Amino acid sequence: MYSGQLRKMSVAAKPNGVAQYTLQLGNDKLNINEFIGKGVTLKYTGEIHCVHCQAKTNKSFNQGYCYRCLITLARCDSCIIKPELCHYHEGTCREPEWGQENCFAPHFIYLANTGNLKVGITRHVTSGVSSRWIDQGATQAIALLQVNDRLTSGKVEMICKQHVADKTNWRTMLKGEPERIDMHHARRELLEKISTELSLLSHDHSAFDYVPLETDAIEISFPVQQYPAKIKSINLDKTATFEGELKGIKGQYWLLTDDRVINFRKFAGYQVELEVDN
Template sequence: MVSSSNAAHEAQLEGVLTPMAVEADESGRAHYRLQLGGQTLPLNHWLGATLSLSATGDIQCLNCGTATLESFGRGYCRRCFFSLARCDFCMVSPERCHYFEGTCREPQWGERFCFSPHLVYLANASAPKVGITRAGNLPGRWLNQGASQGLAILEVASRRQAGFVEALFREQISDRTSWQRMLKGPPAPVDLVALRECLFERLAAGLEALHQHFGAGSVTPCAGARPFAFEYPALAWPERVRARNLDREASIEGRLMAIKGQYLLLDSGVINLRKYAGYGIRLRLASGAEAAPGQRALL
């Protein structure tokens, strides 16, 4: 259910929450769309508005659509969480792929998803890190992570191979993001091209060993890849990050100050919308007559 009023600068939505859609324009500026109950609402223009958020008590599995008392893996019912390959431990640790042991939960899904080209990348969200994603998922993967910079560095033939490459790079660089630091604003800029060359030099022996193990052409540099830089909609960044929790609070309200990754940053705290995928949500936005949507600049 969606209703809005341009005169009063208000919007009200209700339905099942799915992760926010985000894309960057040519200048690297991120634009967000809230997705609730099959409806979408552009969010950038609502910076400064008062946002009220509450859970209806209903939770729906994003895969099978059935009602569930508890969300597993950020959006699944228990049955789907323990039966879908996308929820298995090897998605977090691809080098532990067990397809060839004959124990993959969904072999046909794994063949389509995991045995397709993947990219190894460098990103800067809270500090430089290494990560992997399917080819074609960039720059969306970086935007969903709240990265301010990103650079694809290697292409590999499968997710499992990407996991081994990422494990090698972890000897020199983290694969984690500090979400609290990420939400305090843009990190210090990093020369990702120079970092790539430094890592290639330091890990040359390990990369050559992977070439020998997986075969010629299995791990190749991303020729011509250019670094990306992103800017997120914000009026101000918090000095201290306080997480809000819809499972413990009847409602959450505050002034929308920024949007980054899958987080809404309010003057009363931050909420990770991805955590509540599948939840029934009631949301209200009210901007006030003194500052209509579309009249606020991004910082």
């Protein structure tokens, strides 16, 4: 029996390797890949604590924050979802030091196959793999451009969104293995389509700078024994306890028997008890 506060699962993978998942519950660091094929029972105890300040809250906002943190933390501001709205240069950042550390670092614009081709941004591509790609359930990904800061990455992403979607359809992502995409071709094609817009952006903003990348495409496998035929999403607010055999993990989802799935990231901050069959 394990107990503690739910958080987003930690993820890791080597290029062209299998995604590895770790869940921290209390003092226990659990290798979730080892639970696949075993029976699991998870119970929500009825308490929620903010993932930042640990205050008890009746409702979780923005994947784990209390309302006070929601309206005061820079990481909860709307510009995190829409980086093109970054307002640091206006002197209105909620946490300037946090902004300096997180928003004024190199960012990468990428393409990923999450069931359909999508564009996105990430700060980290450790050992060639971004944790963001794993969180989104991407089976293929390739870096497109590198820029100097988050605001610039948002402006470039806005240009790319005219040609490629920026959303992951989680239901499509969980239906099975997607058709393969020639990611190098997709990168070349998109760079050609946005070349004029990038030149205009460079002309309008003297500080704008970007580096086209020629890195290899990355493939990621997920530890899944069986995909759901008809997805049934588990909501801990309505179903406090569930049990079943863990059939796989993809993105931040557990895939269970009877086509049930649960998004662990959605319930960050919830206090739970987890039991795993031997």
